[in-house]
Amino acid sequence: MLTSTSSGARPSTGSPGQESVIESLVQANRAYADVFRDPGMDARPVLGVAVVACMDARLDLHAALGLELGDCHTIRNAGGVVTDDTIRSLTISQRALNTRSVVLIHHTGCGLQTLTEEFRYDLEREVGQRPAWAVESFRDADQDVRQSMRRVRTSPFLPHTDDVRGFVFDVASGLLREIPDLG
Numbered sequence: 001m002l003t004s005t006s007s008g009a010r011p012s013t014g015s016p017g018q019e020s021v022i023e024s025l026v027q028a029n030r031a032y033a034d035v036f037r038d039p040g041m042d043a044r045p046v047l048g049v050a051v052v053a054c055m056d057a058r059l060d061l062h063a064a065l066g067l068e069l070g071d072c073h074t075i076r077n078a079g080g081v082v083t084d085d086t087i088r089s090l091t092i093s094q095r096a097l098n099t100r101s102v103v104l105i106h107h108t109g110c111g112l113q114t115l116t117e118e119f120r121y122d123l124e125r126e127v128g129q130r131p132a133w134a135v136e137s138f139r140d141a142d143q144d145v146r147q148s149m150r151r152v153r154t155s156p157f158l159p160h161t162d163d164v165r166g167f168v169f170d171v172a173s174g175l176l177r178e179i180p181d182l183g
């Protein structure tokens with residue numbers, strides 16, 4: 001079981017006079033390594049599945065999907081969107097490490113729903129340079145899951161696109177709701 005290993009208050013900032021959050025992570029790692037035993041796995045995910053999900057802190061993918069160490073590839077970014085870099089990871093996952101199934105997970109209350117592409121122009125005004133990347137913001141999570149499924153299915157680089165399913169995770173109930181692919 002991975003439970004909290006620190007007995008004191010959990011630092012949330014690196015402000016002066018407080019232990020930095022990263023230092024507490026390093027200490028937690030020492031405790032983890034103390035009891036860690038090499039499971040002797042190779043790098044190929046046991047279940048042959050890659051999960052693309054939002055980076056949201058409320059989404060504990062392994063717990064929510066009953067996954068164990070070594071079971072899957074986890075590809076996370078803001079929104080759980082399928083960008084060129086997501087396709088890069090999925091391509092390596094399928095072609096070099098034998099995964100065949102792709103699970104896409106967005107969630108309720110995603111921060112990407114509060115942003116627009118205007119975010120890029122705000123950045124440009126502030127720093128004098130507009131990022132090359134799209135914000136990939138969306139209003140409707142269901143619709144964005146459908147678009148993500150389409151991007152995976154139509155990628156020329158992915159050999160396995162017959163088992164691709166998309167979901168919205170409810171951060172209040174913990175339940176996944178499947179998004180039917182409308183083709």
Ligand SMILES: [Zn+2]
Pocket residue numbers: 054055056078079080107109110111112
């Ligand atoms: Zn999110």
